[in-house]
Amino acid sequence: MRIGRHTFEYQNRPEVIETSAIAGPQEMDGPFKNYFKYYLTDDTFGQDTFEKAEREMMVFVIKNVLEKSKLNSADVDVFIGGDLLNQIISTSYAIRQFSIPYLGIYSACATYVEAMLIAAAMVDSGFRKNAICCTSSHFSSAERQYRFPLELGTMRTPGSQWTVSGSGACLISKSKEKKYPYLKYATIGRVVDYGIEDTNNMGAAMAPACADTIYHHFKETGLTLSDYDKIVTGDLGILGSNILIDLLAEKGYDIGGMHMDCGAEIYTHKPRLHQGGSGAAASALVFNCFLFDKLLKGEYRRILFVATGALLSPTATFQGDSIPGIAHSVAIHAPNY
Amino acid sequence: MQRQNFDNKAYKEYVHNIMPRTNHLKTLIMAFVVGGIICIIGQIIHDVIRALFPYLERDAVNSYVTLIMIFLGSFLTAIGVYDDIGKFAGAGSIVPITGFANSVTSPAIEYKSEGVIYGIESKMFVVAGPIIVTGIVCSVIVGIIYLIIGG
Amino acid sequence: MEGIISTILKYLAVFATGGALCLIGQLLINYTKLTPARILVLFLVLGVILQAVGVYQAVVDFGNAGATIPIIGFGYSLAKGAMEGAKIGFLEAISGGFKAVTIGIDSAIFFAYIFSLIFRSRTKKC
Missing domain, CATH: 3.40.47.40 (Stage V sporulation protein AD)
Known part of the structure; x- marks a missing residue:
């Protein structure tokens, strides 16, 4: 329901049923280490390029969220996701093996919430039953995209941030029990x-x-x-x-x-x-x-x-x-x- | 929050004021020391070549020094050490000739994944290209000027 | 004994010259918006100009490797080569600069090529 020019209210409780995430090695050392269930010990994830590693992380979380929610990919009506690479290749290439209807979106680091926002609206209205939202980023692929080659000896300025390596996916749907956020x-x-x-x-x-x-x-x-x-x-x-x-x-x-x-x-x-x-x-x-x-x-x-x-x-x-x-x-x- | 309530200039000034500052003293000292050490290594190589091959011309000795320094910079880049030095040394590892080698080798390794021709060979000078282009343009201008004024 | 002292003094001059040039580079990074690539270009142009007006040779005589190893020395070699070429003729004036630095560029290309075939980029550690 429309509330204002920017805001609307969901009417039918679209829920976040299940989530999955995989963290990079550096994130795993951090304060959330007890919360991350899956992580990489090597951030190439067994792939020969970092772009492929990022894609594999996405494939992993999509499979994992399907498994945890006991769904087949055929049960999912829409997949909404994006990432930071040109032409959002991580998402598009990761999803090609699942044959799920797919919307690719881009809002840089705001992509995850944008995906949830759209997915929940579709579920809320009844247009879609099960929707998966997914994003990923990888330090080494983003570094090449936005900055310099990895081995170039540059100094990081004090205002700079470090791209998180990892990927996360969630399933948005409506449940009978109404026991999910x-x-x-x-x-x-x-x-x-x-x-x-x-x-x-x-x-x-x-x-x-x-x-x-x-x-x-x-x-x-x-x-x-x-x-x-x-x-x-x-x-x-x-x-x-x-x-x-x-x-x-x-x-x-x-x-x-x-x-x-x-x-x-x-x-x-x-x-x-x-x-x-x-x-x-x-x-x-x-x-x-x-x-x-x-x-x-x-x-x-x-x-x-x-x-x-x-x-x-x-x-x-x-x-x-x-x-x-x-x-x-x-x-x-x-x-x- | 409307844009006109908070104009860009005031915002930029505000951000500038709360930006964390670079630790000037530390970065300057590191640049000085690391840069100095790299130059001393160059001088040692120079003197050793001088001592071993006393009949070599001065220019030839310098060429050998350049060759060896470039090799060192390139090799340290390849084994992943040079970027670690650069992290704390800043200009100390950028300004010496080893930094030039680093800026040629690092994109070559980085873009290896796109293949030899479209990766290594076409991306090799994404960082160092401006140095070569500017250098040659300037030297040609200097050469022509000297030709005209009869140097 | 005198030889040792003069060697130490020479190395001190190398260290001071090289260090000072890198310090200027760091000052530019810290206080201006210049990126490393721009600073390298600036140093190079500076080296060409200083040599063209005949100043940099004195710095080289004092600092030896401290003056030639930094990228400004690359500019110095370029200008020096061009100036020497200009004494011979038109074509040499054009090609002299590049000839003087060709060892640096050739070796950089060659080593980068060989190493890129052998090694891979690795994630930065922090």
């Missing part, structure tokens, strides 16, 4: 660009878009901060998170105590990685392994899950353009709330 609201963000040109400071480029989406969510739904236990952002990093808190404080929302950033949290064990993680997999990993678990147990009652994306491309950057930011959000409630 469900999606309540979705807010579609708009592109916001404050003219940040520094590709090593993506947090600052994305934070205004994130603040914009969160602001519209609260303004249009009329909810207050106390309606949520956590506001979870995708991959703003430490600096981006601080900017977000400042920007929202200016609008009268003090989220400091209830905010968590997936990218900033995932690498707290490695301060050398500066601002933390980024990439389409950052939010997917943390949601699938950590947040989903907390919601299922009712430890978090309601969360606002906002993933942010920096919609840059090296071509646009070399042509001197700034970095447009995007953020989409979904409000996810625990089964009994």
